[in-house]
Amino acid sequence: MTTPWLQLRIGAGLLALESCVVVCSVGCGPTRPRPDPIPTVQVTRVKLAPEPGGIVIHSSDTPAEVDGVPIDARRINMIHRTDHPGWATQYHGKTYYIGYHYVILPDGTIQQGRPDHCPGCHARGYNNWLGICLIGAFSTRSNPNWWPHRPTVEEMTSLMALCQRLMLKYHIPIGNVRRHCDVNQTSCPGRRFPWQSFREELTLWAMANEANLGNGVAAAPAPVRPGA
Numbered sequence: 196m197t198t199p200w201l202q203l204r205i206g207a208g209l210l211a212l213e214s215c216v217v218v219c220s221v222g223c224g225p226t227r228p229r230p231d232p233i234p235t236v237q238v239t240r241v242k243l244a245p246e247p248g249g250i251v252i253h254s255s256d257t258p259a260e261v262d263g264v265p266i267d268a269r270r271i272n273m274i275h276r277t278d279h280p281g282w283a284t285q286y287h288g289k290t291y292y293i294g295y296h297y298v299i300l301p302d303g304t305i306q307q308g309r310p311d312h313c314p315g316c317h318a319r320g321y322n323n324w325l326g327i328c329l330i331g332a333f334s335t336r337s338n339p340n341w342w343p344h345r346p347t348v349e350e351m352t353s354l355m356a357l358c359q360r361l362m363l364k365y366h367i368p369i370g371n372v373r374r375h376c377d378v379n380q381t382s383c384p385g386r387r388f389p390w391q392s393f394r395e396e397l398t399l400w401a402m403a404n405e406a407n408l409g410n411g412v413a414a415a416p417a418p419v420r421p422g423a
């Protein structure tokens with residue numbers, strides 16, 4: 196029996212859509228590509244953006260693949276180009292539709308989405324922060340049978356290494372590494388994301404590298420919700 200084409204809900208896209216200063220794509224997903232021509236739209240051009248001020252962690256809320264097609268950065272970019280061509284940003288001569296800056300696959304592979312200095316479209320009010328999306332469905336309520344239903348060991352290892360690298364590169368304080376649900380009204384990345392243990396390990400690392408990280412006061416956090 197053919198697997199039905201699943202609706203990708205990457206990163207609570209309605210939240211991101213409400214707030215994008217640039218036109219970009221988040222949260223719609225792998226609907227089957229249609230043969231309809233892509234309409235002509237105005238593309239926002241970005242030449243200079245500020246240093247990223249923080250990191251927002253997301254889940255794709257999808258399985259690792261649909262009908263044998265892997266869900267990865269390239270696929271997300273293609274889907275968003277087809278379904279939401281108006282969500283686009285041109286940066287240094289290239290147009291990006293994917294709203295995230297990084298995508299981490301279940302095997303731990305880290306893929307670049309938008310360049311670091313290209314504004315994202317992944318979290319209302321925080322699109323100048325770096326968006327990192329882990330592929331998987333980590334909610335205990337929605338899509339409990341999709342795989343991975345919790346982050347793989349490889350994903351978490353890569354996430355830790357990526358966050359540390361970005362924190363050092365952009366002097367990001369530990370207070371500015373948050374989940375999507377910490378900054379917007381959403382359950383993303385889901386209750387099965389091991390936030391407590393991840394945050395504790397990252398905090399210990401940040402304390403040991405305090406001299407190389409930002410020491411500015413982080414923006415007041417939104418009420419923390421445990422996710423779904």
